[in-house]
Amino acid sequence: MHYLFEAEEHAAIRQTMRRFAQAQIAPNSAEWEEAEEFPLELYKAACDAGIVGVGYPEAVGGQGGDLSHIIVASDEMVIAGRSVGVVVGLGSHGIALPPIIRFGTPDQQARFVKPCLAEGKIAALAVTEPGGGSDVANLATRAVRDGDAYVVTGAKTFITSGTRADFVTCAVRTGGAGHGGISLLVIEKGTPGFTVSKKLRKTGWWASDTAELHFDGCRVPVANRIGPEHGAFPMIMMNFAAERLMLAGQCVAIAELAYRESIAYARERQAFGKPLTGFQVTRHKLADMASRIAAARALTGEAVVRVLKPGGDLQAAGLAAMAKNVGTDMCSFVCDQAVQIHGGYGYMRETLVERLYRDARLYPIGGGTREIMNEVIAKTEGY
Numbered sequence: 001m002h003y004l005f006e007a008e009e010h011a012a013i014r015q016t017m018r019r020f021a022q023a024q025i026a027p028n029s030a031e032w033e034e035a036e037e038f039p040l041e042l043y044k045a046a047c048d049a050g051i052v053g054v055g056y057p058e059a060v061g062g063q064g065g066d067l068s069h070i071i072v073a074s075d076e077m078v079i080a081g082r083s084v085g086v087v088v089g090l091g092s093h094g095i096a097l098p099p100i101i102r103f104g105t106p107d108q109q110a111r112f113v114k115p116c117l118a119e120g121k122i123a124a125l126a127v128t129e130p131g132g133g134s135d136v137a138n139l140a141t142r143a144v145r146d147g148d149a150y151v152v153t154g155a156k157t158f159i160t161s162g163t164r165a166d167f168v169t170c171a172v173r174t175g176g177a178g179h180g181g182i183s184l185l186v187i188e189k190g191t192p193g194f195t196v197s198k199k200l201r202k203t204g205w206w207a208s209d210t211a212e213l214h215f216d217g218c219r220v221p222v223a224n225r226i227g228p229e230h231g232a233f234p235m236i237m238m239n240f241a242a243e244r245l246m247l248a249g250q251c252v253a254i255a256e257l258a259y260r261e262s263i264a265y266a267r268e269r270q271a272f273g274k275p276l277t278g279f280q281v282t283r284h285k286l287a288d289m290a291s292r293i294a295a296a297r298a299l300t301g302e303a304v305v306r307v308l309k310p311g312g313d314l315q316a317a318g319l320a321a322m323a324k325n326v327g328t329d330m331c332s333f334v335c336d337q338a339v340q341i342h343g344g345y346g347y348m349r350e351t352l353v354e355r356l357y358r359d360a361r362l363y364p365i366g367g368g369t370r371e372i373m374n375e376v377i378a379k380t381e382g383y
């Protein structure tokens, strides 16, 4: 089943994605996940195949389209590529570039956006800090103005593509306490004082790299500031809303893949002289999985359509938070059931659903936790 909003151009994107993912990712997915990385050349190959720029304006090097195209592209890439780690690693520009596209100068777009969408440069978003990720308004990384530069001191952690990124879109404190003192700076690899820790080891998403970044008196040109000084908090929140819808979409894709694997296994595996699908309890497990996937897909699709409508920005935060929590809960349930249907094989590293089960654990945490989503919903609902 596809999203109800899908039109002809979405079908074309699915076809391109499927072709790329089946040829370039799927044959290597298990190996790259175990190796905890994928080749750097894949970024360029993805650009050449025209898939990195899906959903971004042609004026900045993209293929055109919107969030609905991004979600469909990632759905197909997860299902056909069978590596969530590769999809989120290849896709880190999806959270790093939008503030530059929306609020950056033409010069910033030429220097940072085009090279990512068209040439395979790598971008990451750095908001979370070792001292805390949920309380964004109180982030501590300091940027002090000194002539035509900011001097940045602090640290960021859990940054997707952090070790490989050519630049990071980084949230820093340029002003006083709270949300009114935050700015976004693009900090480039190789800037003196900017160092990257070794890759962090994680429960899932193995093929993607995740890193801690350190800034020690790092001079960043004022020309790299995105939008007004101290004005980044609303940009970060807007970016979060789109990210959360993308994460909800990933939950739908991961669950769909786990569901398909489970049907295939249940048809083939025999117990007590019949296939697992011969037991009503297995069929009901699969039916529950299918129903919850359909419900999460419907909500995610509806949220995307509403957000893309004129004025949809105003509803985005609450809808995205709802879609993310519903997607997250659904994905955790479906992957757990998928492991159960696979029995002992479901617990083995050679089995795809074992990996998907671990990948699924990220979603109630990353991009804003399940608890913070409920805070957002309570606020937007007005209680």
Ligand SMILES: Cc1cc2nc3c(=O)[nH]c(=O)nc-3n(C[C@H](O)[C@H](O)[C@H](O)COP(=O)(O)OP(=O)(O)OC[C@H]3O[C@@H](n4cnc5c(N)ncnc54)[C@H](O)[C@@H]3O)c2cc1C
Pocket (backbone or CB within 6 Å): 124, 125, 126, 127, 128, 129, 131, 132, 133, 134, 135, 157, 158, 159, 160, 161, 202, 205, 210, 362, 365, 366, 367, 368, 369, 370, 371, 372, 375
């Ligand atoms: C694999 C991975 C990739 C990531 N990629 C990125 C990235 O690319 N860029 C980036 O900036 N960040 C990234 N993150 C960070 C992620 O967004 C944060 O982990 C997340 O926002 C939570 O922050 P925290 O880990 O500091 O938890 P904390 O903020 O310390 O929260 C700990 C617990 O307390 C709860 N809690 C906190 N405040 C409240 C409250 N007010 N009410 C109720 N409960 C509360 C939380 O829900 C959570 O359960 C990534 C994380 C992971 C694991």
